[in-house]
Amino acid sequence: MTTFFILVGYLGLLIGLGLISNRFFKGTSADFFVVSRSVGSFLLLMSIFGTTMTGFALVGSTGKAYSSGIGVYGLMASWSGLIHSAVFFAVGIKLWAVGKRYGYVTQCEYFRDRFESQRLGFLLFPILVLLVIPYLLVGVIAAGKFIQPTTAGLFPDAFPMPDLPNGKPHPLTGGVPPWIGSGVICLIVLFYVFFGGLRGAVWANTFQTIVFMITGLIAFVMISKNLGGLKEASQAVAESEFASQRLARDGMIGKLQFLSYCFVPLSVGMFPHLFQHWLTARSAKNFRLTVVAHPIFIMIVWLPCILIGIWAAAYLGPLGPGQTANSVLGRMVGQLVHSPVLSGLVGAGVLAAIMSSLDSQFMCLGTMFTNDIVIKKFGKDRFTDTQKIWIARGFILAVVAVTYGLSIYLKDSAHVFDLGVWCFSGFAALFPLVFAAVYWKGVTKAGAYACILSTMVVWCVLFYRDIIAEKPPGAEEELLIAGMMPVTIMIAVSAASLIGVSLISKKPSEATIRKFFA
Amino acid sequence: MKTAVVIVLFFVLAILHQDTWNWSNKDLWFGFLPAGLGYHSAYSLVAALFWYLVSKFAWPHKTEEWAEQEDVPAPVPAASARHRD
Structure with missing residues (x-):
């Protein structure tokens, strides 16, 4: 029961953090939505990193390494180290500058002005919500x-x-079932987001990022120790018929698949919750630490998870009936970290990683609904600041209810890693839109519409084929097109539509060009 | 010039990511770290070094100054009439 009480205590701590951050709340919508643009370097790094590392990074990466081996690190972690920082540097700073100068809070506000179209926001909003829900x-x-x-x-x-x-x-008998566990986590995050707004999320992210990085390392040390040491644990993989293939990529991951994963991390350029976090920065200088430290932080989190994943293949062997790769990390911790205190701390760390993303996503959805739909529809003077905050909270509650319902329905069929990749692929396919908005004066409103609509059509078709439709017997587990990730096709279609239509349609006004290009 | 160097180095790093020579390599570095995983961990450190050098020598100071300028033009109204859909 010690483990259980530590988990409960940790969740209680987060509730306390929400209450404390509420004491610093200035009562304005600007403070609730973008922390009055006052966040410094360290908090920006921790909140952005905590937001990008989710259950996908810990539970998903361990499960995927269990089934596909060490190549999973190259697929996501090392590509992300290079490309996330590139996006923060090339796109994030530009968007921060525009946001600071003109007071933007959401992506839709920016795109509406940049492409001179109010309707663009109404089109983009449901698409962004649709893509955030898998996340x-x-x-x-x-x-x-x-x-x-x-x-x-x-x-x-x-x-x-x-x-x-x-x-x-x-092996799972007597464990708290997913419908309760998921529900409690949703309620805790809802609580501190409700009370603290984005300030609560930034503080909680920072605290939780520290917790999951430290406890992740503790788990790694404990698991390796109980497997006989680093060398013995890896040697067991080499000697296991079931696991040894996971030490390399041959037969596990295709070369074109490995290459085409480079497009997936472009998603950070279009994540609405990251856009909001960028806008919290006090100055552009605050991005420096994030740009430089991000690849190292990713390595600190992913390297132990990948090793635990391949060790699990040798230790646990093939999965039994009713078991999924998503549960591999939990089983390794449960079976190898014999100290209930450490088990509890490690468990708190994993939940910290998960919640540090959920909070930002909840917040951004509420912010977008309030600013991009309600205020646009009824005018900015129709509601008081307090009413705006309550509208945001109401929408967050509705989205959480829908997500929770879907999670119960999909919990046994959806692979966390694959679901994450689909979400990232959709946002990545919209990357040409934000990149062109920032760097290409000639991109047009019609080009933006063509890009968004074509992306959604291709995403829906491919998502249906891979996740929803029943696959014929013998079909590949992961959908690949000519050996490449579907995101490659999606980005190609999105970029071609954007460029092709922009070249033949009416250019933006001189006033807009002057406004956004120094 | 600085931008061109950054772009070239970025693509060199991107090419180095595709370590096909490690594809079937099951050697364990230091007795525990699979070669492919060790290579990509080192790659992450090189990426961090690259971004450190970029932020030191090619920081976008002009963008920063532009955002901080005080003579900011008035924001476009939320439901601007000049946005014709």
Whole structure:
């Protein structure tokens, strides 16, 4: 029960953090939505890093390394180290500058003015929400899937599970089921976002990023120690018939697939929650630490997870019935970290990583709904600041309810890593839009519409084929097109539509060009 | 000139990411770190060094100054009538 009480204590701590951040709240919508643009270098680094690292980075990467081996690090972590920082540097600073100069709070506000079209915001808003929901699902499903094995055996009477076909007890019996675990996590994040706004999210992100980085390292040390040491753990993989292939990429990941993953991290350029975080920076100088430290921070988090994933392949062997790769990290912690205190701390760390993304995503959805839909529809003077904040909170609540419902429905069928990649792919496919908006004076309103609409059509078709439609027997588990990730096709279509239509349509006005290009 | 150097170095790093020579390599560096994983961990450190040099020698000071200027033109009204859809 010690593990359980530590998890409960940690969640209580977050509630306290929400209450404290509420004491610093100035009561204005600018403070609630962008922390009055007052965030310094360290908080910016921690909040941006914490936001980009989610259940995808811990639970998903370990599960994916378990099934696909060490190449998973190259797919996401090392590409992200190079490309995330490139986007922060080339796009983030430019957008921060425009946001600071003209007072923008959301992406839609910027794109509306940049492309001289109010309707563009109404088109973009539901698309961004649609793409954020799979991202939220990644966190909510990962939380439930992690809590269950971590608490396995604690409540055998309350949460029994049927024995396995071989007569052995189910390894997850007595664990808190995902519908409770996911629900509690949603409620905790809702609480501190409601009370603290983006300030609460930034503070919680910073605190939680420190927690999950430190506890992740503790888990890594404890797991390797209980496997006999680093060398012994990796040697066991080399000697295991089931696991040894995971030490390299041959037969696990295709070369074109590996190359085409470079497009996936471009998604950070279009994440609405990152846009909002960029705008919180006090000055452009505050981006320096983020740009430089981001690749190292990614390495600190991903390297241990990938090693734990391949060690798990040797230690746990093939998955049994009803088990998914999402539960691998929880099972390794549950079975190898014998100290209940450390198990509790590690569990808190994983939940910290998950919640540090959920909070920003919840916040950005509420912010977008208030600023891009309600205020645009009814005018900015129609509501008081307090009313605007409550409108944001109401929308956040609705989105969380939908996400929670979907997470219960999809918890056994959706692979956290694949769901995350689809979300990132959709945002990455919209990257040409933001890149052109920042650097190309000749991009037009019609080009922007063509880019958004073509992206959505291609994304919906491919997402349906990969995630929703039933696959024929023998089909590849992951959808690849000519050996490449679907995001390659999506970006090609999106960029071609943007450029092609912009070249033949009416150019933006001189006033707009002067406004956005120094 | 600085921008061109940054772009060239960026693409050199991107090419170095595709380490096909490690594709089948199951060697364990230091007895525990698979070669492909070790290479990409080192790659992350090189990426951080690259961005350190970029932020030191090619920082976009002009963008920063532009954002900080005080003679800012008035923001475009939220529901600007000149945005014709």
